[in-house]
Amino acid sequence: MENSAEFEPLALIWGTILSLYQGLISRLPQIGLALITLVAILVAATIIRKVITSIMKRARTRSALIRLAGNLIVIASWIIAIAVAVTIVFPSITPANLIAGLGLTTVAIGFAFKDIFENFLAGVIILARKKMRIGDVIEVDDVFGRVEDIQIRETHVRDTSGELIIVPNAHLFKNPVEVQTDQPLRRQDLVVGVDYDADMRQVRDTLQRALDGCETVDRTKDTEVKCVGFGGSSIDFKLLWWADSQPAKQRNTYDEVAFAVKDALDEAGVTIPFPQSTLSFREEAWPVRIANREGRDQPAD
Numbered sequence: 001m002e003n004s005a006e007f008e009p010l011a012l013i014w015g016t017i018l019s020l021y022q023g024l025i026s027r028l029p030q031i032g033l034a035l036i037t038l039v040a041i042l043v044a045a046t047i048i049r050k051v052i053t054s055i056m057k058r059a060r061t062r063s064a065l066i067r068l069a070g071n072l073i074v075i076a077s078w079i080i081a082i083a084v085a086v087t088i089v090f091p092s093i094t095p096a097n098l099i100a101g102l103g104l105t106t107v108a109i110g111f112a113f114k115d116i117f118e119n120f121l122a123g124v125i126i127l128a129r130k131k132m133r134i135g136d137v138i139e140v141d142d143v144f145g146r147v148e149d150i151q152i153r154e155t156h157v158r159d160t161s162g163e164l165i166i167v168p169n170a171h172l173f174k175n176p177v178e179v180q181t182d183q184p185l186r187r188q189d190l191v192v193g194v195d196y197d198a199d200m201r202q203v204r205d206t207l208q209r210a211l212d213g214c215e216t217v218d219r220t221k222d223t224e225v226k227c228v229g230f231g232g233s234s235i236d237f238k239l240l241w242w243a244d245s246q247p248a249k250q251r252n253t254y255d256e257v258a259f260a261v262k263d264a265l266d267e268a269g270v271t272i273p274f275p276q277s278t279l280s281f282r283e284e285a286w287p288v289r290i291a292n293r294e295g296r297d298q299p300a301d
Contacts, residue, residue: 037088048077122172123150125173126155126172127150132177134149137179137180137245138180139180140176154168155172160247188241188250188257189240190239191236192261192265192272202268210257211223223242241257
């Protein structure tokens with residue numbers, strides 16, 4: 001049986017192109033209106049972002065949080081602008097259908113980029129916190145250093161030796177973070193052992209004078225010198241004082257106090273002992289000899 005009409009590929013392609021062209025021409029008014037609406041929404045969002053940013057700056061909000069608010073406004077404005085433009089160009093697409101489609105798309109993207117969204121949400125929460133700021137020295141697990149930048153998905157920490165450590169925000173959110181510079185002052189301690197022949201009261205007074213004479217020790221808080229135990233070869237005293245919380249200042253104050261303590265004990269004639277072993281040559285300390293089966297003496301184990 002012969003076909004009533006021959007199949008003509010070129011005619012089919014041309015007809016499809018012509019149909020698309022006619023559809024585009026017929027929708028030019030809607031496309032123009034959609035572009036105008038999109039631009040208007042983006043301009044309004046820009047104005048809103050500037051106003052909110054100005055208000056947050058006057059309220060002395062952290063710069064990272066201001067940047068986050070601006071980024072969220074931009075993202076929200078683009079989503080709204082595109083959604084409105086699509087409904088104008090294609091009136092058959094209702095807002096309900098668009099929201100349903102966005103919901104399914106969001107679920108699919110969420111499963112595919114779970115870690116990225118997890119770090120994003122953690123970054124939002126971290127930026128909203130007041131306890132960890134740019135410039136703070138933090139320690140979490142094996143990470144120790146100064147916070148240089150807090151971004152949406154990651155935090156940049158500069159190690160004390162100069163290396164840059166990029167930490168996912170989810171890691172900071174899930175694990176305990178020690179912020180060492182949260183307060184301007186931080187307590188330091190030093191344990192010193194003295195000889196058992198020393199006068200404990202004299203040693204305590206000597207250590208107290210040495211501690212109070214250090215320039216790096218903060219004067220607004222009390223210092224303490226307490227006996228904390230009797231060790232195997234020494235009587236142990238603990239010195240407690242407050243100093244600047246910055247790591248470099250902490251090292252400086254520890255160094256100054258250690259030198260002052262050693263000089264003060266030397267001047268007072270107090271010895272800082274070290275573990276010692278005593279060798280005994282008394283007869284009762286000799287190993288016991290036992291006879292073996294051959295009648296020869298051999299030392300016991």
